[in-house]
Amino acid sequence: MRFAFEDEQLELADAVRDLLIREVPASRVREAWDSDDGRLHDVWAKLADMGVLGLMVPEAHGGFGLSEEELVLALTECGRVALPDPVLSSAMVVAPMLAEVIGQEHPPEGAVELATTWLERLPGGATAVPAFPAAKTVAFANSADVIIGYADGELHVVDPSSVRLSPERSVDGARKLSRVEWQTHPDTLLADGDAARAMIRNAWNRAALGTAAQLLGLGETMLDMTVGYVSERKQFGVPVGSFQAVKHHLADARLQLSFAAPMVHRAAHSLANGDPDAHRHVSMAKAMASEAVMFVGEQALQCHGAIGYTTEYDLHLYLKRSWALASRFGDARWHRRRVAAALGLDPLT
Incomplete structure (x- = not known):
């Protein structure tokens, strides 16, 4: 069996890298720190034109119908430049979730039409973010066109203009966080019961995997x-x-990243192919990527010395993004416990 990406997948990653390196130097990340919404709207539009935002949208709805395998490569490039825009949320979390809503056997009345409307807007640049039940904050809720929220066993489309947003600070100034308060309504229902729970679990696994890719x-x-x-x-x-x-120091840092990358790619393959152990593979990937990037950050600071601690030096932009993402969607300890539970082991032994 050949464990490698296809040439077309690598060419896509190269194209995304070329675009982002050209369009998102450190100065643009600093610009996002100082803006109200933390967005680089011109870059977002170019990613839409390239098709990145529609990679996991089915072809029948205007996308490319690809999978997590392609998107983790693109998200790694987003992480490389510390792109502040919510590519992960829109393209990897919400888009497949809306496709699942459309494909469910017994959808609530109006759910398919509602999901289709938003799914077909995502490739063109509409911004969608998820509100997970366990998350205290939602990133970029203040600039989203739509929020997909889960509460009381139900999945809903939430109009950002109808919610109450309470801004929260992040260690990474380009990540605009908000606490979101919203109310359910029968007309916004996408799924409920077991179907909704399965969709939110799948979405959370994709979010953890995409975050691991950005960390790489x-x-x-x-x-x-x-x-x-x-x-x-x-x-x-x-x-x-x-x-x-x-x-x-630097050889050890390279080793950590080299071990983490195959785990991220394996988890993407597992999700893309419906592997029943995909949740375990995702946790292994997120744990190793989080630990690797924290180690790399420590070595980077050690080798830079005092200049690495200054806000004038660009290292802090990437370092603080890594701190924010390493704990997002479960830190390394949480995911190691999840792996232990999946294997029937006692995590305390």
């Missing part, structure tokens, strides 16, 4: 920045990168 990209950028810095910074007349201790 963030780790790559911080490592590249650090290698570049220690190659130029000199002590005793030589680059500090020539010191054995520094080489060991």
Whole structure:
């Protein structure tokens, strides 16, 4: 069996990388920190034109009908530049969830039409975000066109203009968080009972996986920045990168990322192909990606020294994004416990 991406998948990732590296330098991320909604709307429009926002939208509804395998590659590139826009939420979480609503056997009255309306708007750039029941905050709810919320066993379409938003601060200033208060209504019902619970579980797994993919990209950028810095910074007349201790730090960081990446890709394959153990693979991926990027961040700070702690230096943009995402949708400890439970092990032993 060949465990590798197809050429077309890699070409898509390269195209996304080229676009984002050109359009999202660190200065644009700083711009998002200072804006009201944390969005780069021109970049969002270009991602829509490229088709990234419709990768998991079925072809019958204006998308490409692809899977998590393609989207994790694109999300890794989003993480590489610390893109603040909610590609994960719209393209990987909400789009497949709306497709599941359309495909359910006994949908509530009006649910298919409602889901179809929003699903077909996503490839063109409409912004959709999920409100998970266990999440205290929702990212980018203040700029979303629609919120898909779950409460009391029901999945609903929520109009952002009808909710109460309470802004919350994030360690990453480009991630605009809000507490969301909303009311259910029969006309906004998409699914209920077991169907709704299955959809929200699937969506949460995709969110955790997509976050892990973004963490890989963030780790790559911080490592590249650090290698570049220690190659130029000199002590005793030589680059500090020539010191054995520094080489060991960075080699260990590379090793952590190299082990985490295949786990993320395996989890994407599992979700795309309906593997019954996909939830376990997702947790293994999120745990390893979270631990890897935290380790890379520590080494990056250690090797940069005092300059790495300053807000004027770009490292902090990627470091703080990694802190925010490492704990989002379950931190490494939570996911390791989930793996242990799936294997029938006692996580305390």
